[in-house]
Amino acid sequence: MPYAHITGWGMSVPEPVLTNDDLAKIVDTNDQWIRERTGIRERRIARDTDFPSTLGTAAALKALEVANLKPTDVDLIICATSTPEHIFPATACLIQDQLGATKAGAFDLLAACSGFIYGLNMAAQSIRSGAIKNAIVIGTETLSRFVDWEDRNTCILFGDGAGAFVLQASDQPGGVLAAVMHSDGSGGNLLTLPAGGSRHPATEATIREGQHYIYMDGKEVFRFATKVMASSTEEVLKLAGLTKEDISVIIPHQANLRIIDAAARGLKLPIEKFIINVDRYGNTSTASIPIAAVEGIEKGRVKKGDKVVFVGFGAGLTWGALVAEWTGPLPSPRKVNMGRYRLWGRVRSLLHRFERFLEGIIWGRKA
């Protein structure tokens, strides 16, 4: 049975920065309150030209470059997102097209902020089953487009961005060792985007009532989060036959510094074991774990052979944890020139659209 190794990583965040002081000009809040209650100082906000697919594609190309793989080597693209570009088509398919990943199956996975962990687990299972060799898992968000900028309970928390991992099959032991996934739909009402789906399709009334914005019962979500972060970490370690002492670093969902603090206390681990960057990006939902991972790797905090725990929670309610032995790029005789593929995806897409247009003429397109 092959092992599923994490061999590439990349992130992409929009340039515009929104500080706490900027927010204080929009709603009744202040820098001190936000920092003390959440640990957040600033977050990134998508420009008009940034979308989950463009941010996700940029992150995926970087991850492929690290893994030294071509987009055409990819068998599967899983895009975890809480802010898909459309109900359908899947954002994963838009990314597949922009990458030019012509061999890949692609689908979106909706498990809110736990989505990246769920996606890693699904990709690893597909690799270990022998069905595929190379997968990309992406977490990508433009939460700023679903935030009520008049609601100080939520607008201070969220930010935009994307992160991606490449997973590859190898006979060498290591890679994803174990994962746990949980859900409790009885808490679905605690964190929700009420309208715009098939239960409450968009109407003038739903828009007037602001039901297309994120609604959150912050206190309840906080209480739930502090319970499950430590318990799911312990559960996944037990499943992998490891102890807390074996773990070099924990990469948690970046929602609130106080939640990460509570997890560290619950696990009786020093906070230094946790990679934290919520101060600079806020809560980027599915993207928060891979963005924190990429920054941790670049700072030398995650090294080959390290045992790393990823742990998160989110709307659904969902929660989960995954433990992996860190690998890095697999040895390869060739060097992929990713610059060429940045353009290739777009050219290929245009050609396909043109081909479809010509076929339409040949087979009698109706105007």
Ligand code: UT7
């Ligand atoms: O990916 C999962 C996403 N969600 C989460 O992880 C959220 C989890 N929950 C939280 O992080 C916290 O509950 C919040 C950060 C959202 C809120 O922190 P809190 O310590 O639970 O504050 P609170 O809601 O109990 O509010 C305390 C006070 C209230 O005033 P009073 O009633 O005590 O006078 C609020 O009105 O702080 C007030 N308040 C604010 N003040 C300034 C609430 N939001 C703000 C604000 N600025 N932005």
